[in-house]
Amino acid sequence: MQNRRKFLKTSLLTAAGAGLASKSFSNYSVSSFKEEKKIIYRTLGKTGIKIPIVSMGTGNTNNPGLINEAYKQGIKFFATSEYYQNGNNEKMLGEVFKDKPRDSFYIQSAAIGGVEIDYKNGLFKPETNADTYLEHANGCLKRLQVDYVDFFSLGFAAKKESVLYEPLLKALEKFKKQGKTKYLGIGTHSFEPEAIRAAADAGIYDVIMTAYNFRKNNIEEIDEAITYAAEKGLGIIAMKTMAGAYWDKERTMPINTKASLKWVLKNENIHTTVPDCSSFDHLYQNLGLMTDLELSEEEKRDLKSPSEELSTGIYCQQCGKCVPQCPEGLDIPTIMRSYMYAYGHKNLSHAQHTFDVARVPDESCFGCSTCVVDCTMGFDIKTKILDIARIQDIPQEFIST
Numbered sequence: 001m002q003n004r005r006k007f008l009k010t011s012l013l014t015a016a017g018a019g020l021a022s023k024s025f026s027n028y029s030v031s032s033f034k035e036e037k038k039i040i041y042r043t044l045g046k047t048g049i050k051i052p053i054v055s056m057g058t059g060n061t062n063n064p065g066l067i068n069e070a071y072k073q074g075i076k077f078f079a080t081s082e083y084y085q086n087g088n089n090e091k092m093l094g095e096v097f098k099d100k101p102r103d104s105f106y107i108q109s110a111a112i113g114g115v116e117i118d119y120k121n122g123l124f125k126p127e128t129n130a131d132t133y134l135e136h137a138n139g140c141l142k143r144l145q146v147d148y149v150d151f152f153s154l155g156f157a158a159k160k161e162s163v164l165y166e167p168l169l170k171a172l173e174k175f176k177k178q179g180k181t182k183y184l185g186i187g188t189h190s191f192e193p194e195a196i197r198a199a200a201d202a203g204i205y206d207v208i209m210t211a212y213n214f215r216k217n218n219i220e221e222i223d224e225a226i227t228y229a230a231e232k233g234l235g236i237i238a239m240k241t242m243a244g245a246y247w248d249k250e251r252t253m254p255i256n257t258k259a260s261l262k263w264v265l266k267n268e269n270i271h272t273t274v275p276d277c278s279s280f281d282h283l284y285q286n287l288g289l290m291t292d293l294e295l296s297e298e299e300k301r302d303l304k305s306p307s308e309e310l311s312t313g314i315y316c317q318q319c320g321k322c323v324p325q326c327p328e329g330l331d332i333p334t335i336m337r338s339y340m341y342a343y344g345h346k347n348l349s350h351a352q353h354t355f356d357v358a359r360v361p362d363e364s365c366f367g368c369s370t371c372v373v374d375c376t377m378g379f380d381i382k383t384k385i386l387d388i389a390r391i392q393d394i395p396q397e398f399i400s401t
């Protein structure tokens with residue numbers, strides 16, 4: 001994509017700088033939430049495990065100090081994946097937890113190796129190889145330096161057929177039988193209601209991690225599916241709770257992430273959450289929520305779009321409605337996730353990896369004088385694709401963690 005190289009890299013590298021800044025310790029000085037406040041716990045469905053309503057998704061940090069502090073302050077559940085930083089996120093967690101009592105924390109991970117996903121339709125492709133998947137699942141344990149994980153998740157399970165994809169179901173059951181995970185789950189970013197209901201009916205899953213936030217267009221449908229799954233005893237974990245974290249790509253208008261997390265937890269069928277956490281400021285804000293869920297009037301107002309212009313935000317619904325409209329068949333939902341990771345979460349490593357996953361052919365979009373895609377959120381798709389495509393040009397060593 002030669003033309004793409006002509007675009008300025010300034011904003012993306014600024015984002016990288018911000019991400020790197022989060023490696024240092026914050027000057028924050030807080031007393032222990034664990035000791036001073038009454039933390040709200042919920043039970044993760046039929047697992048019977050009681051955990052604080054705020055847990056930690058570790059994919060946005062490479063700072064072991066931050067993980068250590070979260071653990072010290074009472075966070076129990078840490079969600080990682082082989083997908084994050086090419087396994088290095090798991091390695092970091094392994095180093096942090098290797099000397100801690102094994103029953104003092106819960107780890108969830110997921111393997112991606114061996115799984116070929118058609119992100120455009122949410123299905124696993126026939127090239128998916130269960131043996132390779134299991135090798136990668138074992139790799140997760142090795143990197144985490146544990147004999148077992150508490151939860152092992154089938155990531156990117158979107159459609160019913162994926163949740164019930166037999167070769168992977170068998171592999172997951174084998175992994176569990178071997179004592180390598182206590183519980184099984186799915187992670188779903190798109191077509192959530194269908195995936196949630198399928199997981200609830202499958203009979204082998206214990207937990208569901210789903211995208212859930214105040215910007216979701218189909219929240220009623222998701223709520224109904226969650227109620228269905230919770231009544232069947234599944235534990236429900238909410239991710240993507242920050243809805244992109246910013247209203248604008250320039251990051252001048254942050255979403256009130258405290259309010260958005262409180263909004264998520266108003267649903268008592270959400271048993272815990274894994275809000276993004278890339279700095280000590282984020283961590284302490286999230287911890288503050290473990291004791292108080294009341295949304296103030298101001299916070300309720302903050303959950304409305306600040307202006308007509310910013311009403312689209314940067315959060316992609318992952319609804320897939322754009323895919324059949326694009327004559328080049330681009331995986332626009334995945335590209336938009338990459339966009340959100342770069343601009344909303346300042347996680348360029350994750351954004352670059354996700355952009356790679358979308359396999360965007362060189363020169364895409366340059367051939368279209370007008371983009372024919374009518375996005376549900378009103379995104380200017382072509383502009384966003386050309387913008388985020390620059391992420392391929394940033395050398396790995398500048399952004400890898």
Ligand code: SF4
Nearest residue numbers: 316317319320322375
């Ligand atoms: S880009 Fe728009 S249409 Fe496509 S998945 Fe995202 S919100 Fe839906």
Ligand code: SF4
Nearest residue numbers: 326365368371372382
């Ligand atoms: S400009 Fe729009 S229609 Fe053309 S390839 Fe890009 S996304 Fe598809």
